[in-house]
Amino acid sequence: MKSKLLKIAAVMLWLIVWQILSMxxxxxxxxxxxxxxxxxxxxxMSDSSFYYAMLYSLLRIISGFLVAAALAFILxxxxxxxxxxxxxxxxxxxxxxxxxxxxxIILAIIWFSYNLAPLVVNLIMCFPPIYDNVVKGIKNxxxxxxxxxxxxxxxxxxxxxxxxxxxxxxxxxxxMNTALGLAFRVAVxxxxxxxxxxxxxTRLLQAKYNLETAEVFAWTFMILLLSYIFEYIFKLIIxxxxxxxxxxxxx
Amino acid sequence: xxxxxxxxxxxxxxxxxxxxxLDIEKNRITCLLGKSGSxxxxxxxxxxxxxxxxxxxxxxxxxxxxxxIFQEPRLLNWHTVFKNMLFVLDGKEAKSKxxxxxIMNYLKMVEMDKYKDYYPDQLSGGMAQRVSIARAFIxxxxxxxxxxxxxxxxxxxKEDIMDEFLNMWxxxxxxxxxxxxxxxxxxxxxxxxxxFGGKPAKIVYTCKNAYKMTDKERExxxxxxxxxxxxxx
Numbered sequence: 001m002k003s004k005l006l007k008i009a010a011v012m013l014w015l016i017v018w019q020i021l022s023m024x025x026x027x028x029x030x031x032x033x034x035x036x037x038x039x040x041x042x043x044x045m046s047d048s049s050f051y052y053a054m055l056y057s058l059l060r061i062i063s064g065f066l067v068a069a070a071l072a073f074i075l076x077x078x079x080x081x082x083x084x085x086x087x088x089x090x091x092x093x094x095x096x097x098x099x100x101x102x103x104x105i106i107l108a109i110i111w112f113s114y115n116l117a118p119l120v121v122n123l124i125m126c127f128p129p130i131y132d133n134v135v136k137g138i139k140n141x142x143x144x145x146x147x148x149x150x151x152x153x154x155x156x157x158x159x160x161x162x163x164x165x166x167x168x169x170x171x172x173x174x175x176m177n178t179a180l181g182l183a184f185r186v187a188v189x190x191x192x193x194x195x196x197x198x199x200x201x202t203r204l205l206q207a208k209y210n211l212e213t214a215e216v217f218a219w220t221f222m223i224l225l226l227s228y229i230f231e232y233i234f235k236l237i238i239x240x241x242x243x244x245x246x247x248x249x250x251x
Numbered sequence: 252x253x254x255x256x257x258x259x260x261x262x263x264x265x266x267x268x269x270x271x272x273l274d275i276e277k278n279r280i281t282c283l284l285g286k287s288g289s290x291x292x293x294x295x296x297x298x299x300x301x302x303x304x305x306x307x308x309x310x311x312x313x314x315x316x317x318x319x320i321f322q323e324p325r326l327l328n329w330h331t332v333f334k335n336m337l338f339v340l341d342g343k344e345a346k347s348k349x350x351x352x353x354i355m356n357y358l359k360m361v362e363m364d365k366y367k368d369y370y371p372d373q374l375s376g377g378m379a380q381r382v383s384i385a386r387a388f389i390x391x392x393x394x395x396x397x398x399x400x401x402x403x404x405x406x407x408x409k410e411d412i413m414d415e416f417l418n419m420w421x422x423x424x425x426x427x428x429x430x431x432x433x434x435x436x437x438x439x440x441x442x443x444x445x446x447f448g449g450k451p452a453k454i455v456y457t458c459k460n461a462y463k464m465t466d467k468e469r470e471x472x473x474x475x476x477x478x479x480x481x482x483x484x
Contacts, residue, residue, distance in 0.1 A: 147301045148325040151317050152339040152390055162338050166329035 032214040041218040049198075056115075056198035057187060058226065064122030065183040069176055071123075072130035077164070079131075080138025093128050101125060105190045118190035118199065125186045126179040133175030137168035173238045180234055184227040252276060253394070253426065256309035260297060267293050268305075269451040280420065280427040282437040284476065285447030286483055291430040294452075295319070295396045298428070312394070318387035320400040324379035326371040332358070332382050333367040339390050357385040361415050377408045381415070388419050395420075397429040401436060413440060434476055437461075438469060446476055448483045455479060 015034055022033035032040070044050045079086035096104075104124055108117035141164055149159045191201020200219055207215035258271040267290040275281050283291050296302045298312045299319055326335045336354040337345050344350055358364040361381035371379050380400065387395060400416075401409050417440065420427060431437055437444050438461060446456035456479050458472050 144321070144323070144325055145327065147296075148319065148321065149338075150301060151299050151319040151396075153316070154339060155342055158338065158342070162327055162330065166327055169329065 029211060029213055032217050036214050037217040037221060040212075040214040041221060044215065044218055052198040053200050053203050054222065054226075056196065057191065057200040060119040060122060060191070060199070061183045061187045062230075064119045064187060065126050065176075065180060068123045068126035068179060069130050072127050072175070073134055073172065076131045076134025077138055077168075080135040086135060089131075093131065096124055096128050101186060101189060102193070105193045108190065109194050114194045114196040117194040118187045118196065118201065121190040122183050122187040126183050129178040129182065130172070130175040133171040133178075134168060137171030138164060140171070141167045173234075177231065177234065180231055181227065184223055184230075188223055253311040253315075254309060255298075255307060255312060258297065258305060258307045258310075260293065260302075260305035262293060266451045271451070271453060273445075273454070275426065275428060276443060277426045278424050279442040280429055280440055281443045281445065282441035283428065283430045283445050283447050284434065284437045284480070285430075285432060285452070286480070287432055289447045289449075289483075290452040291447060292322075292398050295398055295428070295430060298394070299396055315393035316391065318390050318392040318395045320380075320383055320387045320395070320397040322399045322402055324371065324376075324383040326379055326382060326386075328371050331368050331370060332363060332374075335371070335382060336386055336389055339386055353389060357389045357419075358382070360388075360419055361385045361412075377404050377412065380404065381412060384412070384416055384419070388423075392425060395425060395427045397427065399431050399433075400429075401431075401433075416440075434473060434480065438473060444476070446479055448479070 018034055022028075022031045022036075025031040028036060075085075075089060079089050101121070104121045105117065108120045111117075112120055145163050145167075146159070149163060154162070188199075188201045188204070191199035192205050193201075195202050195205060200223060204216060204219050207213075207219065253275040255271070255273045258268045258273070259266070260268045260271075273294075283294065285291050293302075297305050299317045300313070326332075327338060330338065333354060336358065337350065340350060355364055355367070358367055361384055363378060363381050363385060366374065366378065366382075371382070374382070384400070401413060404412060413436070429437075429440060442460065442462045444458040444461050445454045446458075447453075448455040456476065458476065461469070461472065464472065
C-alpha cells in the first residue's frame with residue numbers, strides 16, 4: 001500500500017516538473033503543458049483516423065512480436081540442445097545486436113512495402129532477446145532431473161514437456177518481456193521512416209512537419225500508455241498460471 | 252544373484268574402479284557402506300546406465316529396469332506432487348483411470364496424500380523425500396537403487412521415513428541396492444553389508460545376513476566395521 005502511494009507520488013512529481021518546465025519555457029511550440037497535451041489528445045481521438053493509426057501500429061507491433069517469439073522459441077530450443085546449430089545462428093544474433101536499427105529500417109523499406117517494413121524490422125529486433133533467453137533456459141536445465149527421467153525411462157516428449165519446458169518458462173517470459181518493450185519503440189521508429197498510410201509513426205512525422213509539438217506529445221503519450229497496458233496484460237498471463245495453482249491448493 | 256565382473260571406470264583422469272566385482276542377492280536389501288568420495292554414487296550411476304562410460308566383462312545389471320531414490324528428492328518444482336508421480340508412469344498407464352488411485356495409494360503410504368496439490372518448494376525436505384520414495388515404488392522395477400536417501404533428515408523423522416520405506420519394500424521384496432556412509436542406518440535396513448574403500452575402490456569387508464544376527468553379534472559387527480571405516484580416513 002505504501003509503495004503504491006509512493007509510486008503515484010512519483011508520477012505526480014514528474015507531471016509537476018513537466019508543468020513547471022512548460023511554464024518557464026512558455027512556448028507551446030517547444031514544450032506544451034500537460035493540459036494542452038491532453039486536450040490535443042482528446043481532439044485527435046474525435047477523428048476516426050486516430051483509431052486507424054493505433055490499430056495498424058498495434059497490428060505491426062503485436063504480430064511482429066508474436067512471430068519473433070514463435071521463431072525464437074523453436075530455434076532457441078534447437079540451438080540450446082545442439083551446439084552446432086547455436087554456432088550457426090550466432091553471427092545473425094551478433095549482427096542484429098550491433099547494427100543500428102536505422103540500417104535495418106532503411107533496408108526493410110527498400111525490400112518490403114511501406115506497410116510491411118516496420119513489422120519486419122520489429123520481428124528482427126524482437127528475436128534476439130527471446131532467443132538468447134530460450135537458449136539459456138535450455139542450457140540451465142538441471143542435469144540431475146534429466147538423469148532421474150533417464151532412469152525412470154520417461155519418453156523423450158514427456159521429458160521435453162515436463163523438464164525442459166518447465167525450466168524454460170521463467171527465461172522465456174523474461175525474454176518476451178524485454179522484447180515487448182522493444183517492439184513498441186522499434187515499430188514506431190520504423191513507421192516514422194517508412195511512412196505507411198496508417199500508423200502512429202506516420203502521425204508523429206506529420207505532426208513534426210506541421211510543427212504541432214502538442215500532437216507529438218499526445219502520440220508519444222499514447223505509445224507509452226499502450227506499451228504499459230500490454231506489459232501489464234503480459235504480466236497477468238504469466239502470473240495467471242501461478243495464481244490458478246495457488247487457489248487450487250487452498251481447497 | 253546379480254553379478255558384475257571386471258568393471259573399470261575412470262572419472263576426470265582418476266581410476267575409480269579397476270577390475271571391480273560385485274555380487275548382489277536378489278530380493279534383498281544390500282548395503283554398500285563407505286566414506287563419501289569412495290565411488291558409491293558412481294557405481295549406482297553405472298548400474299542404472301546414467302553413465303555409459305565404463306568397461307565391463309560381464310554385467311547382469313544391463314537390461315534391468317530401475318527405480319532410484321536420490322540424495323535430493325529431484326522433483327519437478329513447477330509440477331504438483333501428484334503430477335510428479337504421474338511423470339514417471341508410462342504414457343499408457345498415466346492416461347488410465349487406475350493411475351489416479353494408484354498414485355493416491357502410494358502417497359498415502361508415505362502420508363503425503365493430503366499434499367497432492369502442493370508444489371515441491373512448499374514442502375519440507377523430509378516431505379519432498381517421502382514423495383520421491385513413493386515415486387520410486389509406483390514404478391515397476393527390477394532393482395531399486397538408493398543413494399543416501401535419508402541424509403539430512405532430522406533424527407525422529409528419519410526413523411519414521413525408514414520404517415515407511417521398509418513397509419513399502421515388504422510389499423514387493425524386490426532387489427534393493429543401498430548406498431550410505433552411516434553405519435547405524437546400514438545395520439538397521441540391510442540384509443548384506445559390503446564395506447567399500449580404497450582407490451580404486453574395492454570391497455574391503457563383507458557382512459552377510461546382518462538381519463539374522465542377535466543383538467550381541469550385531470554389536471561385534473558394528474565394532475569391527477567401525478574400526479575398518481576409521482582406518483580409511
